[in-house]
Amino acid sequence: MSTLLETRRLKKYYPVLGGVLRRKVAEIKAVDEVNIRILKGECFGLVGESGCGKTTFGKTVIRLLDPTAGSIYLDVPSDIMEEIDKLENSDDRDSRRLKELRKKYDLATYRGSMLSGIRKKMQIVYQDPTSSLNPRMLVKNIISEPLIVQGLAKGQAARKKVLEMLYKVGLTERHLYRYPHEFSGGQRQRIAVARALMIDPEFVVLDEPTSSVDVSVRAQLLNLFQDLQKDLNLTYLFVSHDLSVVECIAHRVAVMYLGKIVELAQTEELYKNPLHPYAQALFSSIPIPDPTVQKRPIILTGEVPSPVNPPSGCTFHPRCPKAMQICTEKEPELKDIGNGHMVACHLIH
Amino acid sequence: MRYRLREFKAGIRPTLDELKFTLKKIRKSPLSIVGTAIVAFYITIAVFAPVLAPPTDPRNPYSIFHDGYGPTPRPPGSPVKDPFILGKGWTVHFFGTVEGQLDIYYGCIWGTRTAFRIGVIVVAIALTIGLLTGSLAGFYGGTIDEFLMRFTDIVLAFPGLILAMALVIALPRTWSMDLGFLGLAIMIFFVLVFLGRFLKLQGIWTFILGLLGLTTVVLSYVWAFGAPPIYIIKLGLTNLDKVLIALALVGWPGYTRVIRGEILRVRNEDYVEAAKAVGCSDFRVLTKHILPNAIYSVVIMASLDIGAIVLTAAALSFLGIGAPVGYADWGQMISFARNWIWAGIENPWQYWYTFTIPGVFIFTFVLGWNLLGDAFRDILDPTLRRR
């Protein structure tokens, strides 16, 4: 399968202003050098605890936030990617050709009208359906707004498209002329999905879409996501802290800690055999709804450190039960150890 | 065609539902009913003023007629003496007369219209300026925010009443405006805006570019050539109009702060970000997403303000600044009663009707708007709506 989205050394830092003159005293490293490749048609899961930067990553990738550094390549033909690779690896870093290619293909450099141009290709579904829908707008207007704003359809044609999309997400015409607060959580989430898919994006970021709904509705939404992915050929980035849901729907999963990816593998492989100590602790802590299964969960000590002052070397070493001397000094690289399973840990390599 | 009607009916239904819920809420709160009733009552009086108090001079309905020129007020129920006025259909002074034999009833009825004019015009202007500055400050933040808020602070420091008095003296009785020049200025503004769009600048910068360009061109033109007249119109400015301008000029900072605060709150909501993700322009996000959710507090403030402005204007009229002599305005009527508040030889309260009746009008008008403002707050505040 071909690559749809690739990020290279993506960084998103927030400055911390302090002192009388409000100068930058520190930086919150929300996303710290993330390189991943999302393949076309797959559902890529991104898990981690709160504050690890996964939501920030999702929003930066679709350019709702401006990245501090790094590159984002969306649907770039492979020969161009090869050329960029060659130019970057050679000593010709500042060549005009590289700059030219970057300006054309690297989403991180887009500004102004070029940015509005790619909005059509990438969309997002938020976690809380109550706050992601304008309470003063009718459902009809909420869903048809993307069409009107992008200039794709108006009036009767727009209405037809809206109805088509409504049926696809499992709602009916009766729901058009209502306000969002008249619906249940699951239905509101469907409206949010309909809005996101109206302008035919290729890539959709799902930011914890099932966290605010009940267990019984969760299954409905997951079914919907899978059906829509097959139907419309979508690629998902499924961000969540709910590990059991991600296990069911994602093809590949990455684990994030303090802005860095620590492990990445096929879902089954990762859940069965996590290698990074943090991933091991994380997966062992999922409460299994079966009283006969006895697990010995790994309980981590301490709290997640603040992203303003991350520990030196491997950021996990203060809490790692298997930390070595080298972990305090050198940061481990995310290396592929076979079969697409990537780990960033000195224990492994 | 039938499709359009169906669409329309379907589209109206949720608004009607909302209205029904709102009415139910109003019914539950007796004070809101009282407030609405009072305001509705005054609106009726204002609308039907020509019927309730037919003017003796149709060209100047706002000047209260004189039934003679005697200095002593006459009590309610006194008959009309002047044959000209009798001819117009007036037989008795319902509320009596005040010094100079001005009919109190007539003054109060037509004063209702004046009160609405004052309240609505001032609040409308103040609201427009306030919304504009507050939205820009709240939405864009940063330097624009700082700049606008400091400017607002400066305006807040002006004492409203004294500014009103100063303007009454300073502004001329007629104001001539060069319409042609204004038209030229607007044309230049739009040309510059299009130029900015053409150069692919973001929304706010085209606006600023337009303003800067406009100011430079206008100032340089005036400096170079003086201001030649192209098409001059003269507007008559009564004292009352000057008072209105003054009150509007100092009344807007309150709205700015409120709307700025609300926009800062709404700006962080998910649906605003979702609108940006879909590709909405700044302007669209502001007008269709942020403002409809931020406007509640401002509406409440506006309705409370109408009452307050009328009160202030009445005070100014009482002091003599404001409506011209003989104009139908409640404050004016009380100013005529100045000498008669504690007069009368046998009974000091003999001339109570001169100040009590207009006073009751003012009091209930302001009370009605205050209660209506409270009712709006109970209804519109989404956190209190209990959905």
Added chain:
Amino acid sequence: MTEEILVVDDLRLNFYTYEGVVEALDGVNLSLKKGETLGVVGETGCGKSVTGLSILNLIPPPGRIEGGKVLFKPKKKPVDLLVQKEAILRRVRGKYISMIFQDPRSALNPIYTAGDQITEVLRHHRRKELIQRSLERINEEIEAGKAGFLTGYYKGIYQKMLKNPKALSLLILSRIPIVSRYKRMLNEEAKKEAINMLRIMRIPDPERVVDMYPHELSGGMAQRVVIAIALACNPEVLIADEPTTNLDVTIQLQILDLIKELKEKFSSSIIYVTHDMGVIAQMCDRVAVMYAGNVVELADLFETFKKPLHPYTQALLESIPTPGKPFKSIEGTVPSLVNPPEGCRFNDRCPYAMEICRKEKPKMVEAKKEHFVQCFLYR
């Protein structure tokens, strides 16, 4: 046969709102045995949180308890908590029955330090103990010869406080600024106890944390402070209302482990309210499943998960997403409680619904030993 310490009998609760009367609880029956953890599980709107609140009679208006009993039997004589006066309830809350809330940030008062909030409970309920400890300390000081010239005065005051806590003289003295310094010793003892509680909660560096404000604490630490407040007076019953829902998975694990350890140490019985079946499987001995204001099934852990009897429980367990199997959801939506359906409230979504289910409401029966169901399939 362990005795029951808390019994909820046919509890009915209504909320009177603009849109009508919401029948939130429609005859809830629960029983908590001494020393066990009872899990109350259900989805949003089923009434599990308000059940916990009603036990302590903390339902705010427009809610009103319409019927039923809450029998509390700490010493073999049952007391109905719903009919007690507020003064007696205040003695019960915190000391005999305690509650842990869902969101630690809103459960803690942001203007008081963590230590202040724990000592508040201590000073209210364990006052005598604190006074006795202060007296002991004073006696030690006198024996060690370190008696200051105010020590005798303090001793006198504390002895008086023990004998006659509501004396008028004490009331007056406590208001005068300089003379009321005797309270300082009491506060110190309370603070020591608070630090001790924090240490039991496995909070590192409790001396520092005791002076921190809630906004300076992380989610996990704040929740631990809330648990410390709840357990400060060694209550018989602890009601935990979704304490780990807002926390990360690894922190949740720490807190659950802590709760298990504390249950042993303090020998409390716990009512654990949650919507997460995984947590139930880890923590509870018996499970009560709630739907739309009723308890539809009440059984021990193994029976509930492996042999569920009520159709709702079965559907709920099936709808938990498992990898490899297709996702199964429950048809329909939870009925509106303003106009609840006639008969059994699950009848419009139940795959086994019969005629009688639409007409009459089923009663709770003991279908198997210690396994209660509210369904017409088992009569």
